[in-house]
Amino acid sequence: MCGAVMLAKCGPRVMHHWAHEGQRDCDPWWENETEWHREWKNHFPVSCREVSHTAPDGEIHRADIKTPTGIYIEVQHSSMTDAERISRETFYQNLVWVIDGRSFRDNFDLYHMLPDPKSKMAADLVWYPAQRGMNGASDGVFWRWSENPDAIQGTGSMVLVHPLRDIHREVMANYHGHQQYDWVRPRKTWLSAGCPVYVDFGDDWLFRLEQYGESNLRCVFRVAKRKFLHDVMVETRSIDIATRFHPIGTTAFGSRTDCHE
Incomplete structure (x- = not known):
């Protein structure tokens, strides 16, 4: 050439x-x-x-x-x-x-599964970022918009937090390949x-x-x-x-x- x-x-x-x-x-x-x-x-x-x-x-x-x-x-x-x-x-x-x-x-950690971001379920959930050394968030921790109207209004109030195990079956049913990670x-x-x-x-x-x-x-x-x-x-x-x-x-x-x- x-x-x-x-x-x-x-x-x-x-x-x-x-x-x-x-x-x-x-x-x-x-x-x-x-x-x-x-x-x-x-x-x-x-x-x-x-x-x-x-x-x-x-x-x-x-x-x-x-x-x-x-x-x-x-x-x-x-x-x-x-x-x-x-x-x-x-x-x-x-x-x-x-x-x-x-x-x-060895520096790339794959963590918990996430529901399809286009699903109705995903629209209600806010996940905490997973990070090496943070076992709680890395196992899956979230809160719901529907349970925290003050968060919707931006008042900065405390939110009700849930572990992934509370909705594990629903997440699996809506899983299409998305996962949290930490690099x-x-x-x-x-x-x-x-x-x-x-x-x-x-x-x-x-x-x-x-x-x-x-x-x-x-x-x-x-x-x-x-x-x-x-x-x-x-x-x-x-x-x-x-x-x-x-x-x-x-x-x-x-x-x-x-x-x-």
Whole structure:
């Protein structure tokens, strides 16, 4: 794409590849590719990987993955500045981030389930933020708008507090994948992202970073990787991934059949 000289790297230890001659790369957003990075790209057809685009100023960028429906997926292992994140989101727009969470898994605590924020039940509940070391809130503590009219009027009165166990069955019946979490020493740029961010801890699930309903309560939305791989190939907008039901079938996770059904 850039017209520079390339060298064939065909040694006995590293995967054979082409590289620029000298220490350079034509894409300033490029980073060294890890095995985790390659595994993610290998879930998609070759035509979807390393798709190049030229910006109006002539700068070349290669998206890790671009699906046939126009969704871009950037698979990110290393840390990133706010400026670089914003520049990529502005450039690609219809973008999804998948970030490697294995290095901070011990600092990422998943807590109690939350009812679907669109449910009638959720509209009446106010949850206390979960946090490492706060066993009460982390097990689930809430109060109800309907029981505390003074709170509605903003008088600052005391509220009647309940533990999650009082409504556990109702929460389970209205659970669609939302959970409270606490991220100790978070990579803050991802909390401010303008495009959906999915954290991959190396198993069969992804966790999309969200805010719960109209509150400032941070939560994650649990999505099966198999569901994610299917939806990015059929949805046209990144924000629609894992928002509706699609029959996927019974083939193994990660196979290309899953992506195209």
